Amino acid sequence: xxxxxxxxxxxxxxxxxxxxxxxxxxxxxxxxxxxxxxxxxxxxxxxxxxxxxxxxxxxxxxxxxxxxxxxxxxxxxxxxxxxxxxxxxxxxxxxxxxxxxxxxxxxxxxxxxxxxxxxxxxxxxxxxxxxxxxxxxxxxxxxxxxxxxxxxxxxxxxxxxxxxxxxxxxxxxxxxxxxxxxxxxxxxxxxxxxxxxxxxxxxxxxxxxxxxxxxxxxxxxxxxxxxxxxxxxxxxxxxxxxxxxxxxxxxxxxxxxxxxxxxxxxxxxxxxxxxxxxxxxxxxxxxxxxxxxxxxxxxxxxxxxxxxxxxxxxxxxxxxxxxxxxxxxxxxxxxxxxxxxxxxxxxxxxxxxxxxxxxxxxxxxxxxxxxxxxxxxxxxxxxxxxxxxxxxxxxxxxxxxxxxxxxxxxxxxxxxxxxxxxxxxxxxxxxx
Amino acid sequence: xxxxxxxxxxxxxxxxxxxxxxxxxxxxxxxxxxxxxxxxxxxxxxxxxxxxxxxxxxxxxxxxxxxxxxxxxxxxxxxxxxxxxxxxxxxxxxxxxxxxxxxxxxxxxxxxxxxxxxxxxxxxxxxxxxxxxxxxxxxxxxxxxxxxxxxxxxxxxxxxxxxxxxxxxxxxxxxxxxxxxxxxxxxxxxxxxxxxxxxxxxxxxxxxxxxxxxxxxxxxxxxxxxxxxxxxxxxxxxxxxxxxxxxxxxxxxxxxxxxxxxxxxxxxxxxxxxxxxxxxxxxxxxxxxxxxxxxxxxxxxxxxxxxxxxxxxxxxxxxxxxxxxxxxxxxxxxxxxxxxxxxxxxxxxxxxxxxxxxxxxxxxxxxxxxxxxxxxxxxxxxxxxxxxxxxxxxxxxxxxxxxxxxxxxxxxxxxxxxxxxxxxxxxxxxxxxxxxxxxxxxxxxxxxxxxxxxxxxxxxxxxxxxxxxxxxxxxxxxxxxxxxxxxx
Numbered sequence: 001x002x003x004x005x006x007x008x009x010x011x012x013x014x015x016x017x018x019x020x021x022x023x024x025x026x027x028x029x030x031x032x033x034x035x036x037x038x039x040x041x042x043x044x045x046x047x048x049x050x051x052x053x054x055x056x057x058x059x060x061x062x063x064x065x066x067x068x069x070x071x072x073x074x075x076x077x078x079x080x081x082x083x084x085x086x087x088x089x090x091x092x093x094x095x096x097x098x099x100x101x102x103x104x105x106x107x108x109x110x111x112x113x114x115x116x117x118x119x120x121x122x123x124x125x126x127x128x129x130x131x132x133x134x135x136x137x138x139x140x141x142x143x144x145x146x147x148x149x150x151x152x153x154x155x156x157x158x159x160x161x162x163x164x165x166x167x168x169x170x171x172x173x174x175x176x177x178x179x180x181x182x183x184x185x186x187x188x189x190x191x192x193x194x195x196x197x198x199x200x201x202x203x204x205x206x207x208x209x210x211x212x213x214x215x216x217x218x219x220x221x222x223x224x225x226x227x228x229x230x231x232x233x234x235x236x237x238x239x240x241x242x243x244x245x246x247x248x249x250x251x252x253x254x255x256x257x258x259x260x261x262x263x264x265x266x267x268x269x270x271x272x273x274x275x276x277x278x279x280x281x282x283x284x285x286x287x288x289x290x291x292x293x294x295x296x297x298x299x300x301x302x303x304x305x306x307x308x309x310x311x312x313x314x315x316x317x318x319x320x321x322x323x324x325x326x327x328x329x330x331x332x333x334x335x336x337x338x339x340x341x342x343x344x345x346x347x348x349x350x351x352x353x354x355x356x357x358x359x360x361x362x363x364x365x366x367x368x369x370x371x372x373x374x375x376x377x378x379x380x381x382x383x384x385x386x387x388x389x390x391x392x393x394x395x396x397x398x399x400x401x402x403x404x405x406x407x408x409x410x411x412x413x414x415x416x417x418x419x420x421x422x423x424x425x426x427x428x429x430x431x432x
Numbered sequence: 433x434x435x436x437x438x439x440x441x442x443x444x445x446x447x448x449x450x451x452x453x454x455x456x457x458x459x460x461x462x463x464x465x466x467x468x469x470x471x472x473x474x475x476x477x478x479x480x481x482x483x484x485x486x487x488x489x490x491x492x493x494x495x496x497x498x499x500x501x502x503x504x505x506x507x508x509x510x511x512x513x514x515x516x517x518x519x520x521x522x523x524x525x526x527x528x529x530x531x532x533x534x535x536x537x538x539x540x541x542x543x544x545x546x547x548x549x550x551x552x553x554x555x556x557x558x559x560x561x562x563x564x565x566x567x568x569x570x571x572x573x574x575x576x577x578x579x580x581x582x583x584x585x586x587x588x589x590x591x592x593x594x595x596x597x598x599x600x601x602x603x604x605x606x607x608x609x610x611x612x613x614x615x616x617x618x619x620x621x622x623x624x625x626x627x628x629x630x631x632x633x634x635x636x637x638x639x640x641x642x643x644x645x646x647x648x649x650x651x652x653x654x655x656x657x658x659x660x661x662x663x664x665x666x667x668x669x670x671x672x673x674x675x676x677x678x679x680x681x682x683x684x685x686x687x688x689x690x691x692x693x694x695x696x697x698x699x700x701x702x703x704x705x706x707x708x709x710x711x712x713x714x715x716x717x718x719x720x721x722x723x724x725x726x727x728x729x730x731x732x733x734x735x736x737x738x739x740x741x742x743x744x745x746x747x748x749x750x751x752x753x754x755x756x757x758x759x760x761x762x763x764x765x766x767x768x769x770x771x772x773x774x775x776x777x778x779x780x781x782x783x784x785x786x787x788x789x790x791x792x793x794x795x796x797x798x799x800x801x802x803x804x805x806x807x808x809x810x811x812x813x814x815x816x817x818x819x820x821x822x823x824x825x826x827x828x829x830x831x832x833x834x835x836x837x838x839x840x841x842x843x844x845x846x847x848x849x850x851x852x853x854x855x856x857x858x859x860x861x862x863x864x865x866x867x868x869x870x871x872x873x874x875x876x877x878x879x880x881x882x883x884x885x886x887x888x889x890x891x892x893x894x895x896x897x898x899x900x901x902x903x904x905x906x907x908x909x910x911x912x913x914x915x916x917x918x919x920x
Contacts, residue, residue, distance in 0.1 A: 002544050002552035004559055005510055005537040007517075012508025033575055033606040035484020039511050046847075053826045053847055054901050057481035061607050065579060079478035079914065083827055083906045095506060096607055099545060099579045125506035126540050126576055356539065359563060380518050399514030 007358025007381040009301070009326040009398065012125030013133030015040040015166065020090045020137055021050055022164030022171075024197040027086035029118075031073045031104060032094025034059040040130075044404055046165060056080040060096055069097050073107050081114055087198040088145070090137065091120040098124035119144040131217045131301065131327050134163035138221035141201065148229055149206035156187045157257070158207040158225075160218045161239065162303045164192055166398050172409035173239065177213055180246065180412055183267050184254050205229045211253065213239055215302040215340070216333035232256075237340055239307035242315035242416025243275040275413045285424055286316065290432045292392060293372025294319045299361055299382060300397040301327035305352070306340055308377050308396070311416060313344045318375070320350035321368055324361045329354055365389060373430075375423065392426045435624075435697050435798060440585045440601060442621040442693065444609035446473075449692075450795035453610045455821035456912035462793070462819055463810045466802060471795050474915040482791075482824045483845075486572060486604035487512055488615025493570045493602060493622065494535045495520065495667035496674065500566035503537045503604075504553055504584060505574030510537030523644060527668055534564045545580050550587050561595050567671040568598040570622055578605035598671070600626035610823065611792045613689050613767065619666070620694035623674055624701070631678040631702055636660045638725070639683040639698065641691045643667065647866035647873075657738060658731040678702035682728050684721070686865045687711060688803050689769035689794065696798035708799070710808050711769070713868040714777035715743075715750070746871035753878035758782040760885070763836060763857075765789040765822065765829050766844040770862065772805035774842055777868055779813060781878055786836050789822040789829060791845075820911065826851055827902060831911040833857050840885055853891040854898045860884045 014036055017028040027050055030037055037052035046052065056079075058064065058072045073091070080089060091108050108120035121140035123133045138160075159177050164170045171193045178188035189207060191200045209232040210222045222233045234256045240249035247268040254264035279286075296318055298305040305323045312318040320341075329337060334354060342349040355361055362385045365376070374391040376382050380401045386393030395403050396410075410419045436443070445451035454474035455462065465471045486509060494501045494516045503510045513535035524531035538556055540549055557569060573584050588601050600622040604615065638655060640662040648664060655662050660681060663673055677683075683698050684707045685691025695706035705728050712721040719739055726735030760783045764771050768790035775785045796802060822828050824845065833841060833855055841852035841859040852859035860880060862868070868877045900907075 002504075002538040002540050002549035002556070004556050005507055005539040006534070006563075008507060008510050008513050008537060010507055011511040012506045014508055015511075030481055032481075033484050034482035034610060035487055035606050035612065036508065037481035038483050039487060040508050041847075042511060042515055047850055049898070050901055051847055051850075052481050053824065053851070055481045057479060059479050059482055059610065059823075061610055065607050075477045076479065083478055083903060084901055085903045086901075095576045096579055099576065124542075125508040126542050126545055128541075129507055359534075380514055384521070399518070401515055401518040 003356065005356055006360075009356070009358070009379060009381070010129040010131060010328060011040050011166070013123040013128045013130060013136060014092055014094055014125050015130035016121060016123045016133030016137035017041070017055065017092055018046070018130070018165035019134045019163060020092070021048065022192040023088065023201070024049060024194065025087040026197070027080070027084055027089050028055050029077055029080050029089055029091045030055055030057040030094065031069060031091060031097050031102065032057060032060065033096060036094050043165060043168070043398060045406070050086075054084065056084065060094075065096055065100055068100060068102055070102050070104075070107050073102070073104065074110065077107070077111055077118060081116060087116065088141070088201075089116060089118040090141065091118065092123045092137070093120075095124045095126055098122065098127075117145050129328055130166055131163060135218055135220050138218065139224050142204070142221060142224050142228065145201065146205055146228070151206065152208055153187070153203070153206045154208065155185065156189055156203065156207045157181055158189045158204050158210045160210065160212045160222060161214055162217055162301070167303070168396075168398065168400055168405040169409055172407045173411040173415070176409045176411035176415055180250060181211065181253060184250060184257065184259055184264065186253070186257055205231070207231055209234055209256065211236065215306055215337050216329055217303065217327075237306065237336075238310050239303050239411060241307050241311035241410050241419055243272045243413055244315040245307075245310050246412050246416070247272060271413045275416065278417055282420075286420070289427055291373050291430045292375060292427055293370050295321045295370040295372070296375035296377065297321045297323060297365055299324040299326060299358075299376070299378035301325065302329050302337055304377070304397050306337065309341060309350050310344070311419065313348055313350070315416060316420070319348065320344070321370055321374065322351045322353060322364065325352060325354050326356060326358070328356055392423070394422055394426055435693070435700055437621070437625050437697065437701065441603035442617045445611045445614045445617065445792070445794060446609055449797065451611050451792055452795070452821055453792050453823040454915050455793060456915055457819060458816050459810060459813060459819050460816045463806065466795055466806075471793070474917065476823075476825070476914050477916060478827070478914040479823070480825055480827060482610075483612040484606035485609050485612045485615030485618060486574060486606050488612045489602050489604050489618035490535070490572050491516060492616060492619035492666050494533055495669075496568075497524070497529065497531045497533060497668060497670050498566060499533050499568045499570060499671065500560045500564050501533070501535045501570050501572065502553075502557060502560055503535070503572045503574065504540065504549070504577045504582065505537055505572065506540045506576055507537060509574050510535070513537065523667055529668060531668065532564065534560065534566065536560060540574075540576050545576065548580065548582060550582055550584070553582075553584065554587055554591065557591055557595070557599070561597070566597060568600070568627060569595070570600050570602050572602045572604045574604060575606045578607070598626045613792060616690050617693040620697065624694060624697045627671060627674045628677050628698070629675045631676075633679055634681065635676065635679045637663050637680040638729075639677050639680045639704070640664045641683065641685040641694060643686070643690075643865050646864050647869050650870070654738070658726065658729060658734050660729060678704060680704055682707055682725065684725065687767070687769035688797065688805060689767050692794070692797040708797075708801070708804055710776065710804050711773045712870060713773050714780045714874050715871060716780055717773065717776065718870045742871045746875055749875055750871070750878060753875070753882065754782050756882055757878060759784060760840060760881070761786050761836070761838040762840050762842060763787045763789070763833060763838045764842045765848065766842065766862070767791050768793050768803065769805070770844050772803060772809055774862065774868070775817070776805065776809055776812070777874065777877070781881075784815065785817045786838055787818040787820070787832050789820045789832070791822060791824050793821045824848070827906060828911045830855055830900065830902060831907060831909070834907050835911070840881060854895050855900060856891065856895045858885050858888060858891060
């Protein structure tokens with residue numbers, strides 16, 4: 001049912017076009033209105049080999065609503081293959097053509113013998129948000145493009161995480177996860193970003209297992225891979241930030257991959273030692289700030305709300321005020337997520353709310369007692385809230401219009417330090 | 433043809449202004465066809481994602497201070513709310529005012545497409561009114577609400593009896609027009625029908641329609657010399673101010689494409705003269721525009737004194753720049769308002785326009801006449817340059833740049849500049865609508881062109897390491913290859 005979406009923090013399923021675009025040389029073809037792509041691509045770093053201005057689009061008008069748009073789509077796909085130099089073409093449907101009942105599956109199937117692969121994902125905006133759209137796009141590619149592997153490759157691990165581009169840190173986070181997995185002697189395989197692409201997608205079926213680092217986004221697509229190719233899944237819900245969570249993550253991956261605990265321990269000990277070399281030097285700053293209470297709230301998607309809570313509690317020693325998950329987490333995934341928020345050191349538990357009503361979240365935060373200046377991790381929407389509550393504030397998720405993130409990451413040991421840098425760069429602007 | 437302000441919605445530009453989005457020819461051909469009434473749209477059999485009218489309409493309305501915009505649409509259509517909110521707070525801070533405007537959505541889902549969501553919308557409008565106490569409420573419709581047949585007009589008629597502030601519907605079904613500028617008319621229609629009141633008194637005010645009022649201090653000072661005040665809208669304007677648009681001495685607009693509906697509407701309905709000259713870009717445009725304002729408000733003498741002063745200060749500096757700019761070849765890709773005006777300005781700087789691409793073309797404005805900028809260009813252009821109507825089609829632009837290899841490309845829309853650079857053409861983004869305003873603007877613009885072509889490092893570095901997204905086959909075709917024969 002329609003609901004008040006106040007301070008939107010997600011987009012619609014068609015933003016799955018960003019997932020396509022994140023695969024180098026994969027091109028979305030939109031069977032949609034002329035403005036969909038522009039509205040959905042409005043974040044920094046959304047250009048590249050392709051951009052929304054390059055995406056072929058049927059730009060549907062009244063004609064296609066009344067008479068259907070299948071022929072128009074056929075024409076646009078055929079000419080896309082001639083005009084745009086891509087490795088993979090992914091047709092995405094918008095709201096109108098799904099409502100009028102275009103048979104996009106048949107149109108796309110008629111291109112099965114074309115020189116380049118053409119697949120189709122249904123991404124009507126009214127069917128779900130971009131977190132779901134990301135998963136639907138991956139499922140379409142896995143289902144319609146992938147062929148079973150001749151043989152599994154020993155040590156090869158596919159790594160999947162949050163939705164590309166929507167998360168400002170998505171790519172460097174993924175690269176850091178690759179490094180961590182690589183440190184264990186495994187061979188990471190990811191399909192997104194520079195130097196990756198269709199060749200990496202081709203390798204997906206031969207992986208030893210799929211590693212999904214995400215509370216719930218992407219579960220359906222890795223499950224599909226399990227059904228299709230029998231590839232085991234390690235679902236690790238916590239994006240690891242800082243030493244404590246990263247060491248835990250490495251041990252879990254090593255355990256799943258059957259890597260000896262000695263190897264994992266050697267790696268974590270060395271990395272923790274280096275991490276705490278820095279923490280030791282800067283601990284004064286963290287301990288002796290006059291302007292921060294011990295309480296924080298995160299207003300973000302499930303991924304960051306959980307990852308940040310784990311880090312700030314288990315690593316930095318803060319206490320969680322209420323945490324707000326804004327990605328419209330499907331109801332079936334909520335109980336497990338709530339349990340993760342209750343599983344913190346010293347029996348500490350974080351209360352968590354699921355809401356897409358930013359105004360209501362802000363009202364709650366204004367009423368809550370943080371016993372001093374709060375720390376608020378959120379988006380552009382929290383800037384005014386921070387002024388109203390005298391909070392320290394850092395925008396870490398979309399929309400983040402007043403902060404440029406190019407290739408920073410909060411994942412891993414160095415990511416934890418980077419996160420502390422960013423938080424305390426805000427805190428240091430005040431004395432008391 | 434008179435504007436129909438009795439209807440809930442405004443007709444699209446295709447219907448009202450005979451506007452088109454596909455054409456390829458030249459200046460003389462387009463103006464001849466326009467005169468003969470034989471301009472026909474050419475559809476494309478390959479097209480790329482463009483822009484929809486909803487973004488324009490709701491973007492305009494959400495710049496007004498302390499209102500609520502409710503987008504009756506799936507979540508993706510409301511993705512722009514965050515950007516608008518940041519923009520509003522930055523622009524309000526610049527002015528030293530506050531803007532409490534809320535831009536929310538109704539997050540339409542699959543169930544709503546089956547059962548309808550009018551009742552949900554009703555409670556959302558009430559909730560938003562209680563929550564934000566807005567001075568007016570604008571409800572935007574969308575592709576989805578249109579296709580499933582939501583009767584938003586009837587709902588709003590009922591709500592008007594329950595909520596004591598103006599409520600208007602902005603009919604933003606994106607599929608009804610290919611021309612996003614139709615969205616400007618949709619917002620103007622909402623303001624004309626629901627906010628503007630019958631005049632009680634005349635005021636020494638000139639309505640100034642623009643985007644983001646960056647030249648506000650300069651224009652206040654300029655108009656002050658003639659004893660009048662500008663009223664800028666929509667960004668940072670208030671509902672009170674807008675309700676008095678009918679009491680002003682005249683309406684001007686920074687861009688013909690942007691102003692046609694409200695300018696003509698205020699003139700037709702309330703007798704507020706709409707200044708329809710070429711725009712105040714470059715010296716010729718600025719002087720033509722200012723003299724007409726002077727004539728309309730009876731301040732011609734004061735205007736001439738001002739022009740003489742400014743000429744003494746700026747003309748020598750401009751002449752210096754022109755020596756260096758002479759003969760540089762340019763391609764332009766902008767909305768029609770700016771394409772024709774910037775073409776004229778470049779010619780004023782002794783540059784050569786080799787191809788001008790307008791994203792759409794209005795065969796006429798709402799007064800039934802041609803765009804003054806095109807008439808002027810036809811009369812004064814030293815060359816019969818190539819001209820196309822290109823609907824933001826990047827593949828056509830890159831084909832043109834590859835073929836003509838100009839010295840510089842001028843863009844005006846986000847995300848379009850980098851493509852010229854990657855293909856090795858210097859490019860300048862004419863973002864701010866006041867970038868070429870008056871003498872100082874023209875001087876800054878002339879210098880920026882020189883600065884852009886003198887240091888090519890960024891573009892050379894980038895171009896050397898990137899490849900074009902288009903096939904060799906495409907570059908071997910003419911840019912009009914995918915335009916079908918005239919379809920009307």
